[in-house]
Amino acid sequence: MRVGLFVTCLVDAVRPRIGFATIKLLEAAGCEVTVPAQQTCCGQPGYNAGDRKSAVALARKFLNEFEAFDYVVVPSGSCAGMIRVHYPDVLRDDPALLARITALGQRTYELTDFLTHIAMPENIPGKFKGTLTYHDSCSGLRELNIYNQPRVLLANMADVKISEMVESTTCCGFGGTFSVKYGELSTRMADNKCRHITDTHASAIVGGDLGCLLNIEGRLRRNGDHTTRVLHIAEALSGLDEEAP
Amino acid sequence: MQNTSLQFKKQVTIKLADVRLQDALSRLQSRFVGGRAAVISEIHDLEETRIAAAAIRDHALNNLDYWLQHFEQQATARGAIVHWAETGDDVNRIVTEIAALHNVKTAAKSKSMVSEECGLNDALEEAGVAVMETDLGEYILQLAHEAPSHIVAPVVHKNKEEIADLFAEKHHTPRKTDIAELCREAREILRPAFLNADMGISGANFLIAETGSALIVTNEGNGRLVTTLPRVHVAITGIEKVVPTLEDVTTLLRLLPRSATGQSITNYVSVLTGTKKPEDHDGPEHFHIILLDNGRSSLIGGDMQEMLRCIRCGACMNHCPVYQNIGGHAYGWVYPGPMGSILTPVLGGIENSPDLPNASTLCGACAVVCPVKIPLPDLLRKLREKQMQLGMKSRQETFMLKAWAWLALHPRLYAKATAIGVRMLKLIGGNKKLIHTLPGAGGWTDGRDFPAPAGKTFRELYQQGKHK
Numbered sequence: 144m145r146v147g148l149f150v151t152c153l154v155d156a157v158r159p160r161i162g163f164a165t166i167k168l169l170e171a172a173g174c175e176v177t178v179p180a181q182q183t184c185c186g187q188p189g190y191n192a193g194d195r196k197s198a199v200a201l202a203r204k205f206l207n208e209f210e211a212f213d214y215v216v217v218p219s220g221s222c223a224g225m226i227r228v229h230y231p232d233v234l235r236d237d238p239a240l241l242a243r244i245t246a247l248g249q250r251t252y253e254l255t256d257f258l259t260h261i262a263m264p265e266n267i268p269g270k271f272k273g274t275l276t277y278h279d280s281c282s283g284l285r286e287l288n289i290y291n292q293p294r295v296l297l298a299n300m301a302d303v304k305i306s307e308m309v310e311s312t313t314c315c316g317f318g319g320t321f322s323v324k325y326g327e328l329s330t331r332m333a334d335n336k337c338r339h340i341t342d343t344h345a346s347a348i349v350g351g352d353l354g355c356l357l358n359i360e361g362r363l364r365r366n367g368d369h370t371t372r373v374l375h376i377a378e379a380l381s382g383l384d385e386e387a388p
Numbered sequence: 389m390q391n392t393s394l395q396f397k398k399q400v401t402i403k404l405a406d407v408r409l410q411d412a413l414s415r416l417q418s419r420f421v422g423g424r425a426a427v428i429s430e431i432h433d434l435e436e437t438r439i440a441a442a443a444i445r446d447h448a449l450n451n452l453d454y455w456l457q458h459f460e461q462q463a464t465a466r467g468a469i470v471h472w473a474e475t476g477d478d479v480n481r482i483v484t485e486i487a488a489l490h491n492v493k494t495a496a497k498s499k500s501m502v503s504e505e506c507g508l509n510d511a512l513e514e515a516g517v518a519v520m521e522t523d524l525g526e527y528i529l530q531l532a533h534e535a536p537s538h539i540v541a542p543v544v545h546k547n548k549e550e551i552a553d554l555f556a557e558k559h560h561t562p563r564k565t566d567i568a569e570l571c572r573e574a575r576e577i578l579r580p581a582f583l584n585a586d587m588g589i590s591g592a593n594f595l596i597a598e599t600g601s602a603l604i605v606t607n608e609g610n611g612r613l614v615t616t617l618p619r620v621h622v623a624i625t626g627i628e629k630v631v632p633t634l635e636d637v638t639t640l641l642r643l644l645p646r647s648a649t650g651q652s653i654t655n656y657v658s659v660l661t662g663t664k665k666p667e668d669h670d671g672p673e674h675f676h677i678i679l680l681d682n683g684r685s686s687l688i689g690g691d692m693q694e695m696l697r698c699i700r701c702g703a704c705m706n707h708c709p710v711y712q713n714i715g716g717h718a719y720g721w722v723y724p725g726p727m728g729s730i731l732t733p734v735l736g737g738i739e740n741s742p743d744l745p746n747a748s749t750l751c752g753a754c755a756v757v758c759p760v761k762i763p764l765p766d767l768l769r770k771l772r773e774k775q776m777q778l779g780m781k782s783r784q785e786t787f788m789l790k791a792w793a794w795l796a797l798h799p800r801l802y803a804k805a806t807a808i809g810v811r812m813l814k815l816i817g818g819n820k821k822l823i824h825t826l827p828g829a830g831g832w833t834d835g836r837d838f839p840a841p842a843g844k845t846f847r848e849l850y851q852q853g854k855h856k
C-alpha cells in the first residue's frame with residue numbers, strides 16, 4: 144500500500160523526529176512510505192484567520208502532490224482535519240476540484256486513526272516504560288473522532304500505564320495564532336491543562352498534535368517542571384522518543 | 389445595552405486577575421457541564437432529535453414572514469396585540485406608550501435577555517414607571533446595578549458571599565449566608581411587588597404560530613406570577629423565536645432544559661395564550677406582544693442565518709474554555725460566549741467587535757453541545773473572513789499571513805527560509821533548548837517558554853538519508 148506522508152510544517156521545522164517516528168510506524172505496518180519533497184503547509188493558519196484565498200492555493204497544491212497515493216497519513220489531527228473536513232469547503236467553488244479533494248480527503252488519515260483502522264503494525268516498537276497521560280487535541284477529537292485510537296495503540300505497549308487526567312478533552316489553549324494574539328488567555332488555558340497533567344503524577348504527557356504539545360511543554364517548563372516528558376504519540380509508539388535525529 | 393466589546397482584551401486581563409470571579413466560575417463547570425452530561429443521555433435518539441430541532445428552526449426561519457404573520461393573526465384572534473419593533477428604542481417607546489395608556493406606575497419583570505438589548509428598565513424608570521426584576525438572579529443584579537453575565541444564570545459571576553453582603557446592605561437586614569434564607573428574604577420583598585404591579589413584563593422562549601401563544605420556561609415561578617397577576621402583560625422577544633406548532637415546541641423542549649440547566653424539564657413551562665376570558669380565574673386583561681428585529685432579519689438568506697436557530701440554552705458558553713476563564717462581562721454586550729461572539733458583531737456591527745470572532749481556539753466544544761447544531765466555529769471563521777475582506781486585520785497580521793502562504797507556495801524558498809529559521813531558533817534556545825523571549829512573539833513567551841527546534845528540518849534530514 145502506497146502511503147504519502149504529509150509531515151506538517153510544524154513537525155518539519157520544530158521536531159523532525161516525529162516525522163521519522165511516523166515513517167517507522169508506517170513501515171512496521173507494512174506500508175511503502177513516500178515523502179513528497181515539495182510539501183509545505185496545509186494552509187490552516189491562513190484559513191482560520193480568514194485568509195481563504197491562500198488556503199485555496201495551498202489546497203490545490205496539496206491535491207497535486209498527494210492525489211496519486213493510496214493513502215495520505217498525517218501525524219496531526221489538526222492538519223488531517225483541515226484536509227479531510229475543511230478542504231472541501233475551501234474548494235467549494237470549483238466542482239471538479241471539490242470532487243477530487245473530497246475523494247482524497249477520504250483517503251487522508253491522522254496517524255493513530257490510520258494505524259488502528261487501515262494498517263495495524265504487528266507489534267508496537269515503543270520502549271517507553273511507566274505512567275503517561277493523554278491529551279485529546281480538539282480537531283482530532285471533534286473533527287475526526289479520535290479518542291480511542293491512541294489509547295488502543297498505547298495499550299499494546301506492555302510497560303505503559305495510562306493515567307487519565309480530568310478534562311483530557313478540554314482545549315489546551317493553543318489554537319494556532321490564538322496562542323500569540325490572546326497570549327494571556329491562552330496561557331491560562333495551558334495552565335489549567337498543566338495542573339490536570341501534574342495531578343496525574345504521570346511521567347509523560349502524550350498527544351497527537353505538536354502545536355498543543357509545544358504549548359503544554361512551554362507552560363510546564365515556565366512553571367519550573369523540567370521532568371515531565373512531553374511526547375508526540377508517534378514518538379511514544381515508535382521508540383524514537385530519546386535523542387535526535 | 390451599550391456594546392463595549394472594543395474593550396475585550398483589556399477586560400480579559402481584568403477578569404483573569406479577579407479572584408472572586410474565578411472562584412465563581414470554577415463552579416460553573418460541575419453545575420452546568422456535569423448537569424447537562426447527567427441528563428442528556430436520557431434522550432436516546434439525541435442526534436436525531438438535534439437534527440429534527442435544527443430542521444424545525446430552519447423551516448421557521450426559511451419561512452419567517454409567513455409564520456410571523458400567522459402568529460400575529462392567531463394571537464390577535466385571541467385578544468393579544470402584536471407590535472413590531474425594528475430597534476431596541478422602538479421597544480422602549482412601545483412599552484412606555486402601553487404603560488401610559490394603561491396608567492401603569494409599577495411593573496414586575498421576569499427574565500428577558502431581549503429587554504437587555506433594549507435597555508428597557510432605564511427607559512421605563514425615565515418614564516416614571518418603577519420596575520422590579522423578579523427573577524432572583526436578575527433581582528440581585530438590579531440591586532447591584534450590574535448586567536447579566538450569562539443568558540441562563542445571569543448572576544453566575546457572583547459568589548454567595550457577595551450576595552450576602554449585597555442583601556445586608558440594600559435590605560438593611562442582618563447578614564445571612566444560608567442560601568435558603570437568602571432566597572426567603574428576597575421572596576418576602578418580591579411577593580408584594582407581584583401583587584401590586586400594574587404591568588408584568590416577560591420574555592418568550594418560543595412563539596407558537598398555530599395558537600398565537602408565547603411560551604416561557606422558568607424555574608422560580610416568578611414568570612407565572614408576572615404573566616398572570618398584573619392587569620397588563622407585555623411579552624418581548626426576538627422575531628426569530630417563532631415556530632409553527634405546539635408539537636414542534638415539544639421537540640425543542642426535550643433539548644432546551646437539558647442543555648441549559650441539566651434538567652429533564654424546567655419547574656414551569658407556561659404557554660400564554662390571549663387575554664383573560666370571562667370564565668378564566670386569572671390572566672391579564674391586556675396582552676401585548678412586542679417582536680424585536682434589531683438586525684435579525686438581515687441575517688435571513690445570508691451565511692449567518694444558522695445563528696438565528698439559537699434557542700438561548702447557554703450550553704455553548706458553559707462548555708467554552710474561553711468563557712469558563714473570563715465569564716460573560718468581558719464580551720461587552722448582552723450575549724457572551726460563542727453565540728455572543730457571533731451575535732454581537734452581526735447585530736451590533738462587525739467593526740465594533742474586532743476581537744470577539746478571533747478570541748476562540750475554534751476548539752469546537754460549543755458545536756458538539758449546541759442542541760440545534762449551529763456550526764459556531766464555522767460562523768466565527770466566516771466572520772474572520774469578513775474582517776479580512778473589510779481590511780480590519782492589522783497590517784502586521786495580514787502581512788505575516790500572506791508572507792507565510794506565499795512562502796508555502798514556493799517550496800524551494802520555503803525550504804531555505806525554514807532551514808535558516810530553525811538554526812537561528814536552535815541557537816537562541818541554547819543548552820536548555822528553551823526559548824524564553826522572542827521579539828514579536830511576546831504573546832507566547834510572556835507566559836510560556838518555546839521548546840527550541842532541533843536545528844534541521846525534517847526534509848533536510850530525510851533527504852540526507854538519516855532516517856536509515
Ligand code: SF4
Binds near residue numbers: 647701703705758760
Ligand atoms: S448557540 Fe446553541 S448552544 Fe449556544 S445558546 Fe444558542 S442554542 Fe444554546
